[in-house]
Amino acid sequence: MDRRHMDALGPMDDPDVAGPGGMGATDDASEGSGSGRSSPITGQVPRAEPDDDEGREALSQIDEIRISQLFIKAVQEATLEEGKLEEDTLDRLRNPIEEEVDISDRFIRLSLDIYLDTTNASVETYNDVRNSVLRCYPDAQFLSHHDVTKLVESITGIVTVADDMCINSCMSYVGPWADDPLCYYCAEPRYDQQKLLASGQRVPRRQVSTTVLGPQLQVTRRSKEGSAAMQYVDRKMAEVQQRISALPDGNDGEMVYDDIMCGTDFRALAERLKLSGKDSLVSLSWDGLRLYQNKKSDCWIAAWIVNNLAPGGDGHDGRYKKKRILPNVVVPGPNKPKNTYSFLFRGLHHLSALQREDNGRGIRIWDAQSKEVFSSRTILLFGLADAVGLPEVDGRVGHHGARGCRLGCPMKGRHKAGTGHYHPVHLQPENYDVAACNHGDVDIRSLKTQSPEEYHEQLKRVLNARPDQYDTISEGYRHLEAINLSRSQTRLHVFCAEMLLIRSHASVGAEFG
Numbered sequence: 001m002d003r004r005h006m007d008a009l010g011p012m013d014d015p016d017v018a019g020p021g022g023m024g025a026t027d028d029a030s031e032g033s034g035s036g037r038s039s040p041i042t043g044q045v046p047r048a049e050p051d052d053d054e055g056r057e058a059l060s061q062i063d064e065i066r067i068s069q070l071f072i073k074a075v076q077e078a079t080l081e082e083g084k085l086e087e088d089t090l091d092r093l094r095n096p097i098e099e100e101v102d103i104s105d106r107f108i109r110l111s112l113d114i115y116l117d118t119t120n121a122s123v124e125t126y127n128d129v130r131n132s133v134l135r136c137y138p139d140a141q142f143l144s145h146h147d148v149t150k151l152v153e154s155i156t157g158i159v160t161v162a163d164d165m166c167i168n169s170c171m172s173y174v175g176p177w178a179d180d181p182l183c184y185y186c187a188e189p190r191y192d193q194q195k196l197l198a199s200g201q202r203v204p205r206r207q208v209s210t211t212v213l214g215p216q217l218q219v220t221r222r223s224k225e226g227s228a229a230m231q232y233v234d235r236k237m238a239e240v241q242q243r244i245s246a247l248p249d250g251n252d253g254e255m256v257y258d259d260i261m262c263g264t265d266f267r268a269l270a271e272r273l274k275l276s277g278k279d280s281l282v283s284l285s286w287d288g289l290r291l292y293q294n295k296k297s298d299c300w301i302a303a304w305i306v307n308n309l310a311p312g313g314d315g316h317d318g319r320y321k322k323k324r325i326l327p328n329v330v331v332p333g334p335n336k337p338k339n340t341y342s343f344l345f346r347g348l349h350h351l352s353a354l355q356r357e358d359n360g361r362g363i364r365i366w367d368a369q370s371k372e373v374f375s376s377r378t379i380l381l382f383g384l385a386d387a388v389g390l391p392e393v394d395g396r397v398g399h400h401g402a403r404g405c406r407l408g409c410p411m412k413g414r415h416k417a418g419t420g421h422y423h424p425v426h427l428q429p430e431n432y433d434v435a436a437c438n439h440g441d442v443d444i445r446s447l448k449t450q451s452p453e454e455y456h457e458q459l460k461r462v463l464n465a466r467p468d469q470y471d472t473i474s475e476g477y478r479h480l481e482a483i484n485l486s487r488s489q490t491r492l493h494v495f496c497a498e499m500l501l502i503r504s505h506a507s508v509g510a511e512f513g
Contacts, residue, residue: 061466069463070176071345078352084161085212088150093214093357096366096373100223101155108151111143115152157219158327160211161346164190164204169331171339172208174346185338210346211327213304214354217280217378218365220306227369230308234277236261237270259311260381269379278365278374281307282351283382284328286344286389288336300337302328302344307381340392354378399424408450411442 060066080090103109110133118126126145133142143151153159164173170185171177181190192203221227240262247254260266269275283305291298304326305319312318319325328347337343355378357363362377383393391398396406402422403412413422414429414437426442 060463065463065465067176068341071341074175075345075349075352078349078356080214080350080353080357083212083346083350083353084163085159089153089159089212089215092154092218093363096218096364097154097222098366098371098373100368103155107141108143110140111148112152115145115148153215155219157216158211159215160209161350162207162209163346165206165208165331165343166190167205169333169335169337171337172342172345174342174349177342206332208329208331208343210329210350212350213282213326213328213347213378214350214363216304216326217282217306217376218363221365221367224368227367229310230280230306231277232310233261233275233279233281233308236310237267237275240267260307266381273377273379275379277308278376279308279362280376280378281381282326282378283307283384284344284347284380284393285325285384286340286393287385288389299333300331300340300343302330302347304328304347305384351378351380408455409447410450411444411447412437412439 059069080093085093103112114129114133115126118129123145126148130142130144133140165171166173166183166186167188168183168186170183170188173180173190177184182188183190188205190202190204192205195201195203219226221230236259243256243262255262257263261270273279275281284302285305286300286302288300289298306324306326307319309319309324312320329343331337331343341348354363358375360377361375363375364373365376366373385393387399390396390406394406396408397404399406400421400423401413403410404422404424405411411424411426414425414432415422415434417434426444428438428441432438
């Protein structure tokens with residue numbers, strides 16, 4: 001099996017993060033104890049230790065939150081070398097191919113045609129066809145399967161990295177779980193036990209593949225058409241500036257908003273980071289996919305949307321067209337992931353590595369129009385999902401939670417007696433007496449969104465919480481509810497908040513870290 005399919009991130013050697021021997025599995029499955037949820041194989045993730053280093057955040061005493069902190073640390077310190085990429089892919093990210101794609105050679109085209117025609121067949125099928133052709137035409141320069149695979153990677157930018165995952169789709173074995181042999185949630189074995197006992201081979205029972213972003217971004221500019229399309233953001237920002245200059249003083253009401261580049265938040269970001277057409281602007285989209293009509297979601301897909309491209313319409317081949325959307329990861333099911341960010345980790349780890357590359361200047365890209373190689377920063381703009389998938393992206397409780405506002409306003413909803421399904425009811429109903437929902441009418445005109453300072457102050461309360469702080473679990477959940485966090489999303493809330501900080505600092509080079 002390919003080495004990259006078996007390797008995992010090595011144990012973290014920071015004594016303040018990992019215990020003795022790092023984070024790998026112990027021989028004694030009962031080793032380790034402590035409150036909160038513990039891993040069935042390692043006892044628990046590394047316990048929080050006193051930390052006297054100035055500026056370093058101490059690890060939480062609650063396992064779920066501590067796991068999130070370890071994921072965050074891995075993303076913050078990501079490098080391309082740690083991303084399980086092969087040497088030729090690493091080299092292309094730093095020394096891009098400086099020519100447009102050319103498949104006019106008849107033998108290259110023949111090899112590609114046969115390769116695509118046998119996509120759903122085995123490698124042996126391709127080799128059999130190749131051998132048959134060579135017997136008839138010995139001088140044909142028919143590419144081997146390995147060579148044509150590498151050619152396809154260089155043409156399309158589709159480079160995948162495989163990670164082991166739980167057979168029940170609970171989690172992916174990355175970050176703090178990179179070396180664990182059992183699932184943290186269901187305790188199912190990671191490896192095929194029959195093969196492990198028979199030969200000692202560690203064959204994963206299931207894997208998930210992530211298509212890394214960097215090579216795909218390089219390919220978008222390897223054609224004149226693609227290069228011109230990527231310059232839309234430059235043209236749009238100039239157009240927006242002209243619109244603003246033409247407005248009467250202080251009259252923003254006449255401003256035409258037809259793309260995200262028109263908004264004040266984006267304009268402020270562009271000014272702060274000095275954005276240009278050489279930068280790559282992306283958004284992460286997450287959604288479930290139902291393969292069968294009468295079943296719930298069978299698999300989950302994350303994709304990258306390139307915001308450098310026009311949104312579409314007026315003859316534009318827009319950013320939301322299928323051919324323009326870049327794949328990230330497909331979680332194959334059969335069940336809903338219990339730890340979504342373990343599946344998103346590989347893509348985010350790679351994104352962070354792109355941002356940190358060359359001291360924050362980014363990867364190298366060759367442009368087909370200008371015929372030059374330049375450094376390109378990769379900026380994460382948005383995390384996108386529908387109402388059902390949004391809690392998996394932003395960490396909120398969902399639209400039916402007690403405080404379901406995605407902007408974090410303090411309004412609490414109301415539910416029927418005997419149910420926990422909240423609705424955003426502003427006026428107190430008549431003849432209504434439900435505990436914890438009998439608050440008075442809510443004046444929606446006075447509601448305010450949560451400030452970043454309030455948001456991080458609440459997260460600090462969660463990070464500083466102790467397992468022995470509450471007499472009952474319900475009391476702990478009421479504490480979370482009071483600060484707009486849910487019992488199921490607390491760990492993801494912490495993770496996403498830190499990712500927002502990474503996003504805001506990573507793109508300016510030296511500020512990252």
